[in-house]
Amino acid sequence: MITIISGTDRANSNTLKIAKIAQKLLEDKGEKTQMIDLASLPPNLFRPENYGSKAPEFATYQKMILETDGILNVVPEYNGSYPGAIKYFIDLLKFPESLHRKPAGFIGLAAGIFAGVRAVEHLEMVYSYREANLFGQRVFIPKVREKISADGKEISDKPIYDMMKSMLENFAKFVKSLS
Numbered sequence: 001m002i003t004i005i006s007g008t009d010r011a012n013s014n015t016l017k018i019a020k021i022a023q024k025l026l027e028d029k030g031e032k033t034q035m036i037d038l039a040s041l042p043p044n045l046f047r048p049e050n051y052g053s054k055a056p057e058f059a060t061y062q063k064m065i066l067e068t069d070g071i072l073n074v075v076p077e078y079n080g081s082y083p084g085a086i087k088y089f090i091d092l093l094k095f096p097e098s099l100h101r102k103p104a105g106f107i108g109l110a111a112g113i114f115a116g117v118r119a120v121e122h123l124e125m126v127y128s129y130r131e132a133n134l135f136g137q138r139v140f141i142p143k144v145r146e147k148i149s150a151d152g153k154e155i156s157d158k159p160i161y162d163m164m165k166s167m168l169e170n171f172a173k174f175v176k177s178l179s
């Protein structure tokens with residue numbers, strides 16, 4: 001099972017569109033997947049009390065992460081880094097067992113030309129700290145608004161689509177090799 005984290009809580013995000021395209025590509029190759037859309041987290045998770053005793057609703061997400069074979073992070077660039085929502089989600093996860101040795105892949109996207117490189121590389125530092133197994137083949141999508149079809153279901157840029165397909169096939173093999 002590969003868990004895809006759509007790494008922002010912004011409504012109607014391009015991140016979720018790319019995450020769903022990635023999910024379909026993985027499933028077309030026979031992989032089992034599940035999605036964690038940070039925009040769908042119950043609002044009571046975003047309260048300071050959760051650093052102490054977690055709201056019961058978090059148990060579902062904690063279990064998904066503990067039991068998954070690998071995590072695919074789809075992450076947009078916000079202010080030259082990744083969104084706070086994904087850091088907060090990671091901060092709620094049990095330490096160290098949630099991410100320790102967990103295979104982790106990364107797809108970055110941005111409205112601008114730097115394509116989420118900074119978002120991915122900053123997030124990789126967090127996963128490295130948590131001693132995850134980072135997958136080296138990454139995908140970066142610049143000017144993302146021009147690269148998604150009008151219905152939001154396809155990547156209209158063929159080279160980027162091909163890169164994503166190749167990355168996901170190899171990530172699935174990477175995950176299996178470590179399971």
Ligand SMILES: Cc1cc2nc3c(=O)[nH]c(=O)nc-3n(C[C@H](O)[C@H](O)[C@H](O)COP(=O)(O)O)c2cc1C
Binds near residue numbers: 112
């Ligand atoms: C709070 C915020 C900060 C952003 N900062 C950047 C940025 O630093 N660089 C950039 O290229 N785009 C930036 N963007 C634009 C996003 O990259 C753009 O919205 C893109 O579609 C991916 O984000 P989304 O998943 O929210 O749609 C920012 C967007 C938001 C909401």
